[in-house]
Amino acid sequence: MTMRFAEWITTLPNDNLPHEVIARATDCILDIIGCSLVGFNAPGTTSARAAAELNFRGGDAPVYFSDRSMGATGAAFANSAAASMLDLDDGHRLAMGHPGAAVVPVALAIASEIGASNAELLAAIVIGYEISVRLGAGEIRKSHHTGNWTTFGAVATAARLRGLNKEQIAHALAIAAYHGPRLRSLTESAEMGSHVKESIPWSVVTGMIATDLARAGFTGSRDALDLPDRFDSKVALDGLGTEFHINGVYFKRFSTCRWTHTSVDGLMQLMQERQVSANEIQAIEVMTFREAVSLNNRASPPSLESAQYSLPFSLGVAATLGHDHLSPMTVDVLHHKAAVELARKVKVIHSTEMDSYLPLRTPARVRVCARGEWVEKLVIDAWGDSGSSTARADLRAKFQSLASKTLNPPAIEAIIAAVGEVHLRGVRPLNQALTNPEVLNEAWR
Known part of the structure; x- marks a missing residue:
């Protein structure tokens, strides 16, 4: 697989991508930037940024929404932490994880460092999503640790922009197979609420360094992706070169695990349709x-x-405080009395019927008892699912909503305009918009 992927990575032309693929790549950039903005001050992000400054000083790749720059690896690590920390970043059903928070920061950081053209940047993003999703989908034992496969997306993105040849890329992928994250299932830990989360920022570091190692002559075991306990090659390679998985990306409006979103949507729809208030709810079954x-x-x-x-606490927050308090969710809602009380009324039940929709859909049937009467709602697709054809206007509205919590309208529009022109002007105007003094909070300097 390393050689098959390397061949595809080196031969995909910059200037022959379909219009809808270029448009989706641009959408992904805007969405990740919005996630990075609201995630910038999260405790895990500030810790990652401090570590990056200690280890990756010097360089011209910007740390967005700050007055700092680092080497490309450090900037990508810091920006990836900001993008992924609030769990608001994009995802893909086949991979069951989040490619964008790794691929986009890597592409923007290296493009800034080498002065990549607009076509080179967008092709590298498309390539990074493709390799990430394919290996995520082909993972034999689904770990639900995105970093287990985004390290390969980071390699693909970095290798394409840095001009590695086919042999070097194969070795880079092989190096990442051993040096990158290889974690057990996220759901096996009783403390899944740590800053480690899905190891996305660290997958960026290991992927970028694996690329640098291969470029310098370091070798890997090129059959690493073919070992039978790691990836299903038939799934990972199926349709390579005939489709673009970036078209299947979903976007999120709640900063909670995607597996909770259909439940939140179902509860909100029932409360609105039945004119039920939170204090009238006696029980909820999901x-x-x-x-x-x-x-x-x-x-x-x-x-x-x-x-x-x-899932119960997400429902509690949405019902008692409003679903806007999940966009994003902040530490202010922790231990909120009414939210916790409602969460204690939630019973989460396994349904084999819902299992049958996976992996392309993650549905929920929500039943609410209020005023002594049970009502229910089945939600199959959440907001932003690839099947719901999320419009660019919806993503722009999401960005504006997130950015309005911090930035003034001219700064917001400048960022939107710069992203909208990436396919024409490349990364330089975007960097200027994201490091303009107007977007810097004094506390962030």
Whole structure:
């Protein structure tokens, strides 16, 4: 597989990508930037940024929304932490994880360092998503640790921009197979609410360094991706060169695990349709798929990260405070009395019927008892699912909503305009918009 992927990575032309693929890559850039903005001050992000400054000083790749720059690896690591920390970043059903928070920061950082053209940048992003999703989909034992396969997307993105040849790329992928994250299932840990989360920022570092190692002559075991306990090659290679998996990306409006979103949507729809208030709810039952049941699902989670993996608490916040408090969810809602009380009324039930929709859909059937009467709602697709054809206007509205919490309207529009012109002007105008003094908070300097 390393050689098959390397061949494709080196031969995909920059200037022959379909219009819809270029448009989707641009959408992904805007969405990741919005996630990075609201995730910038999260405790895990500030810790990652401090570590990056210690280890990757010097360089011209910007740390967005700050006045700092680092080497490309450091900037990509810091920006990836910001993009992924609040669990608001894009994802893909086939891979069951989040490619964008790794691929986009790598592409923007290296493009900034080498002065890549607009076509080179966008092709590298498309390539990074493709390799990430394919190896995520082909993972034999689904770990639900995105970093286990985004390290290969980081390699693909970095190798394409840095001009590695086919042999070097094969070795880079092989090096990453051993040096990158290889973690057990996220849901096996009782403390899934830590800053480690899905190891996406660290996958960026290992992928970029694996690329640098291969470029310098370091070798890997090129059959690493073919070992039978790691990836299913038939799944990973199926249709390579005939389709673009970036077209199947989904986007999120709630900063909680995607597995909770259909449940939140179902509850909100029922409350609106039946004119039910939170204090009238006596009980909630959620029939959903096995993976959602396996989340920590604490009624009173101890940390923001733990809250992101709690279906009952997500429902409690949405019902009592409004779903806008999930966009993004902040530490202010932790231990909120009304939210916790409602979360304690939620029963999460495994449904084999819901299992049958996976992996392309993650549905939930929500039943609510209010005023002594049970009502229910089945939600199959959440907002932003690839099947729901999320419009560019929807993504722009999401960005504006997130950015309005921090930035003034001219700064917001400047960023949107710069992203919209990436396919024409490349990364330089975008960097200027994202490091303009107007977007810097004094506390961030």
